[in-house]
Amino acid sequence: MLGRLEVWGGTTEHGRACYYVSVGDKSLLLDCGINIVTGEMPEIDYDKLDKVDCILLTHSHEDHSKGIVELLKKGHPKKVIMTEETGRQLDEMYSEELKQYAHEFIFVEKIASHLEWFKLSDHIELCYGASGHMYGAIWFLIKIYDKTIFYSGDYNRQVQILPFHVPEKSAVLDPIDLAIIDCANGMQKMNAKINRREMHDHMDHALRQKGQNLFIANRFSKVIETIILLREQYPNLVFYYDEALYYEIVRQVKSISLFKQFRDESLNRHSENFRAKWFEKANFIFLDQDVLYLEKQLAVESFLQNGHNQMWLTSKASFMKHQDELQGPSTERVFFCDIEAHQGVNGVIELLNALNINKALLCHLDGHENLKSVKFLKSKGFYNVDICQIKASVAF
Incomplete structure (x- = not known):
């Protein structure tokens, strides 16, 4: 037939x-x-x-x-x-x-x-x-x-x-x-190990200069594996998650013992001191991409005012949606996080x-x-x- x-x-x-x-x-x-x-x-x-x-x-x-x-x-x-x-x-x-x-x-x-x-x-x-x-x-x-x-x-x-x-x-x-x-x-020819090594080199440079790494992530994506690998690579640094992304990570991997490291202080709800907190103490900041849509000016302009801070996007679609905000001298500190x-x-x-x-x-x-x-x-x-x-x- x-x-x-x-x-x-x-x-x-x-x-x-x-x-x-x-x-x-x-x-x-x-x-x-x-x-x-x-x-x-x-x-x-x-x-x-x-x-x-x-x-x-x-x-x-x-x-x-x-x-x-x-x-x-x-x-x-x-x-x-x-x-x-x-x-x-x-x-x-x-x-x-x-x-x-x-x-x-x-x-x-x-x-x-x-x-x-x-x-x-x-x-x-x-x-x-x-x-x-x-x-x-x-x-x-x-x-x-x-x-x-x-x-x-x-x-x-x-x-x-x-x-x-x-x-x-x-x-x-x-x-x-x-x-x-x-x-x-x-x-x-993507090589996950090489991609991660290059990414870590950028991150290490920012951290040595007292900078921060901001990740714009889709909580319904493979980025969770990247977060796990970062937790393994930097076990002593402070990670920050907005509420939606945090609960999605914990929900998806609650059976994995590695995620016992996720403590309540890693979770910061939207509040009046939301912005101040993660500028003060977080080495790595993860925001769900929906938060970026609401906080464009904060996430792009304010964050990148610090010349040592850098922003990571987990998809080219995110970049396309925000390309108007990602113009000017700060653009060289906006990176794609290559996820296979x-x-x-x-x-x-x-x-x-x-x-x-x-x-x-x-x-x-x-x-x-x-x-x-x-x-x-x-x-x-x-x-x-x-x-x-x-x-x-x-x-x-």
């Missing part, structure tokens, strides 16, 4: 993930995100959308999930399958919208354990596992009639705290007809070697980087990898 993929977003761009997959009379939508910078929705065919059996959501980040909320507003409620953790995060992120519009969230853990196949409906079976991108993020293996599809979502095997489930342990025996694989890092939350071509090669894939498409990187990555993979003998443009239709 013929399978077909329609790319509504996500292959030759960073974000706006949205893939329509159909086999016979069955169809699914894989993620539905927006362009984080512009807010642009995917190129959705609403006639086909209304016929899909359900939406599979890999994680809560806006470039994968916010389009679903917009669909609810337009009167297109659908069953959405996700992890319980992703559902909790969505409730926090979109609380007002979810109260207002009808929706049906189905949590995979209530149906089956990870790496365990289960029947979703007639002729559709699913299997899932943690993808290593963030807490609650998963990949999907999908069987529709005689076709098998793998969708990585945002994917990285290099985890130290987060769970990760190897998809090749899912007991999938048939060849995978189509794989949609995260390659956001493209040809970039995605994979590049080396990770793709590992997947291609582990799974029997007939056709693979790379996603989550712009067209030029996509082309370079595909050419590199073909030069290594992986002729099953190809490029797919937005709005393209691919048979499998």
